[in-house]
Amino acid sequence: MTTSLRCALVGTGAVANLHALAVAAHPRADLVAVTDHTRSAADAFAERYDVPAVYDDLDGLLAAEDPDVVLICTPPGAHRGQTITVFAAGAHVVVEKPPASSLAELDEMRAAAVAADRELAVVFQQRTGTAAAHVRRLLHDGALGRPLIATCETLWYRGTDYFAVPWRGKWATEGGGTTLGHGIHQLDLLAFLLGDWATVRGELWRLDRETETEDASTATVTFASGVVAQVTTSAVSPREVSAIRIDTQKATITVEHLYGHGHDNWSISPAPGFEEESAAWAFPQNEERSDHGPLLRDVFDALLDGTPLPDTATAPARSFEIVAAIYASAAAGGAPITPSDLANHPTHRQSFASPVTDLRPGR
Ligand SMILES: NC(=O)c1ccc[n+]([C@@H]2O[C@H](COP(=O)([O-])OP(=O)(O)OC[C@H]3O[C@@H](n4cnc5c(N)ncnc54)[C@H](O)[C@@H]3O)[C@@H](O)[C@H]2O)c1
Known part of the structure; x- marks a missing residue:
């Protein structure tokens, strides 16, 4: 060894x-x-x-x-x-x-x-940290009841200098726009918490930047468990936030942060009648923030010990497929895309290049 x-x-x-x-x-x-x-x-x-x-x-x-x-x-x-x-x-x-x-x-x-x-x-370091692990366990154990509706926001700001780097903003070298480059982080955390996706409807927008790819996107994602999520991603939002909200039968879970989260960024608010039960949902005493450090530590430990990789570093296709489906849906005029549509897709397994609706005045 x-x-x-x-x-x-x-x-x-x-x-x-x-x-x-x-x-x-x-x-x-x-x-x-x-x-x-x-x-x-x-x-x-x-x-x-x-x-x-x-x-x-x-x-x-x-x-x-x-x-x-x-x-x-x-x-x-x-x-x-x-x-x-x-x-x-x-x-x-x-x-x-x-x-x-x-x-x-x-x-x-x-x-x-x-x-x-x-x-x-x-x-995908957003999966790491003790808060995400705790919430995932509560959801998997059914402690919060069935998850019902969610929002997933990546509202970031990237100026023209950011897109001046030659590989950015182009389908050939970046592969996609802000959905692939930025939104994928929060989408990955959402899917880490909620599991397999079922359908995606998406649209791509060019609102302000000189890019070939999108600088914003909107999508509706349903999950196999019966959750519907509204997903907004933007590279043109001056007050930046990365946020997920999941309403379950018993509580509202929220996380609001920018590039990393600790326990302070999360809350679990009970629905009426579940206040007493909520004591059992408290975050653990020991806190570790989400970051590259815990992810690489756990990967290195697994490689050194010959054990399977941690689930924070596996299933790379989960959020990547949702992103691909947003592009595929946009290319199909916003039509719903399922996992089997994507598995057999004639173009979007090879390239995410898709039409972007340009809303800039005069374009
Ligand atoms: N996990 C995160 O939070 C996070 C944050 C930022 C970037 N990223 C990802 O990390 C990757 C790099 O992003 P970055 O912001 O560090 O980019 P960057 O432009 O700052 O750095 C990329 C480096 O790669 C070098 N390079 C490019 N092509 C190469 C090649 N073929 N062979 C050898 N070197 C090459 C460039 O010279 C440059 O030094 C991207 O996939 C990006 O999406 C992840």
């Missing part, structure tokens, strides 16, 4: 910093090498985090270092190719959200993991 993990990282941009901190916090993991297609970015990153080796490309890194796990922090368009390369070299993969640019690419990545007998862990 491996006693410590030799980690390598590809793509030393913004999110890579969170990975480096998570590795540094783990007692049995070391960041041994990094690479980025901008050498100066990789050099600066290696200096910042005291990483001993920098390589010009991933192939060179894999050949020289033979790492146990590779953290893929590049833009989504690069995830599939790099994941398959890493599996072929015999290492495990931790890949940032969204896991790929399309469902077909994700299928290939999962097949490559099986063929190589390696693990594919996906970073």
